[in-house]
Amino acid sequence: ACFFYSEFIQTLSFYSKLVSELHAHLNGSVSFETMEKLIARKPHLNIKHSMTAIRNGQHRTLDECFQVFKVIHQLVDSEEDILMVAKAVIQEFAADGVKYLELRSTPREETKTGLSKRRYIESAIEAIRQCKQEDVDIEVRFLVAIDRRNGPEVAMETVKLAEDFMLSSDGLIVGLDLSGDPTVGHGKDLLPALQRAKNCGLKLALHLSEIPSQKEESELLLDLPPDRIGHGTFLHPEVGGSDSLVDKVCKQNIPIELCLTSNVKGQTVPSYDKHHFQYWYERGHPCVLCTDDKGVFCTDLSQEYQLAASTFGLSQEAVWHLSQQAIQCSFAPEAVKQQLEQKWAELRPRVLN
Numbered sequence: 589a590c591f592f593y594s595e596f597i598q599t600l601s602f603y604s605k606l607v608s609e610l611h612a613h614l615n616g617s618v619s620f621e622t623m624e625k626l627i628a629r630k631p632h633l634n635i636k637h638s639m640t641a642i643r644n645g646q647h648r649t650l651d652e653c654f655q656v657f658k659v660i661h662q663l664v665d666s667e668e669d670i671l672m673v674a675k676a677v678i679q680e681f682a683a684d685g686v687k688y689l690e691l692r693s694t695p696r697e698e699t700k701t702g703l704s705k706r707r708y709i710e711s712a713i714e715a716i717r718q719c720k721q722e723d724v725d726i727e728v729r730f731l732v733a734i735d736r737r738n739g740p741e742v743a744m745e746t747v748k749l750a751e752d753f754m755l756s757s758d759g760l761i762v763g764l765d766l767s768g769d770p771t772v773g774h775g776k777d778l779l780p781a782l783q784r785a786k787n788c789g790l791k792l793a794l795h796l797s798e799i800p801s802q803k804e805e806s807e808l809l810l811d812l813p814p815d816r817i818g819h820g821t822f823l824h825p826e827v828g829g830s831d832s833l834v835d836k837v838c839k840q841n842i843p844i845e846l847c848l849t850s851n852v853k854g855q856t857v858p859s860y861d862k863h864h865f866q867y868w869y870e871r872g873h874p875c876v877l878c879t880d881d882k883g884v885f886c887t888d889l890s891q892e893y894q895l896a897a898s899t900f901g902l903s904q905e906a907v908w909h910l911s912q913q914a915i916q917c918s919f920a921p922e923a924v925k926q927q928l929e930q931k932w933a934e935l936r937p938r939v940l941n
């Protein structure tokens with residue numbers, strides 16, 4: 589069939605309205621509107637919006653990006669803030685057509701927030717519950733995040749907390765994330781905590797090889813193995829990774845979460861057409877498009893799908909397949925995956941001709 593490009597984009601935006609988001613950091617996902625509210629609530633901090641978001645065409649070094657999170661954390665530091673921010677983020681993803689969302693966030697030290705880590709997680713869970721009560725059309729699950737900067741003891745403490753919640757949150761907490769500034773700390777120190785999490789049934793989504801020269805760490809982490817990889821930007825030999833790393837990922841069939849805008853704006857990838865999506869997609873490896881930090885990077889998930897489609901010339905069929913594949917990569921229980929598959933199947937004839 590032959591159709592005009594504008595028609596293509598129209599159709600595309602229609603069916604990219606049926607997507608799953610698997611890699612979204614809560615505090616990186618705060619929208620412009622919510623940020624305005626937070627800034628107005630805390631005028632004494634003297635924070636300007638330009639300090640919390642990286643607009644189109646702008647780039648920052650990785651280090652500068654992590655400074656942005658410090659600013660946002662000053663704005664989001666109470667139970668009330670977390671509840672408000674989490675509800676808004678869930679509603680925004682739903683409005684963008686996300687039907688299944690895995691949100692992740694790092695409970696911070698009580699000394700920094702006046703809020704215990706337990707209350708932090710409870711506030712996020714409360715937001716998920718309230719959205720469900722208000723019939724927001726989206727399934728949400730939560731991953732507790734470990735900031736690698738804080739070392740092995742804090743990591744272990746976080747795992748124990750996540751374990752408790754896994755048993756008491758009606759299945760809302762499904763796993764663990766490892767994130768934070770990749771230049772700080774070493775993954776090998778965190779192996780006991782991650783291993784423990786895995787043994788008790790928490791799923792692992794680990795940021796891996798986000799920067800070059802983490803080969804040794806990635807080898808170790810891939811032997812766990814994780815259930816999903818975040819970024820994996822420097823795993824393949826063409827960018828300084830290795831065949832051994834690629835083999836481990838492929839043999840264990842570990843899905844990769846790919847965040848185009850985040851990587852280009854954070855300058856770990858030089859341009860969209862050089863994004864490693866291409867490498868993994870061509871091999872038929874499970875790839876999931878994600879936003880990472882939709883607030884900080886001024887994007888949303890349908891925009892990421894459009895970007896991938898236009899950059900790599902993906903057909904409608906291919907975009908549909910990508911969006912459907914994400915369901916099986918999620919940490920949702922089988923019953924939820926089946927419901928999502930059914931939703932996709934029902935809409936398919938209306939979208940693809």
Ligand SMILES: CC(C)=CCNc1ncnc2c1ncn2[C@@H]1O[C@H](COP(=O)(O)O)[C@@H](O)[C@H]1O
Nearest residue numbers: 613614615616650653654657693694767768854
């Ligand atoms: C700098 C850059 C290009 C960011 C994108 N890549 C990232 N890499 C590693 N950790 C991240 C990234 N984006 C967000 N995070 C983690 O998520 C936190 C913010 O969300 P939250 O407070 O956990 O709710 C950050 O402090 C950081 O620990």
Ligand SMILES: [Zn+2]
Nearest residue numbers: 613767818880
């Ligand atoms: Zn991330």
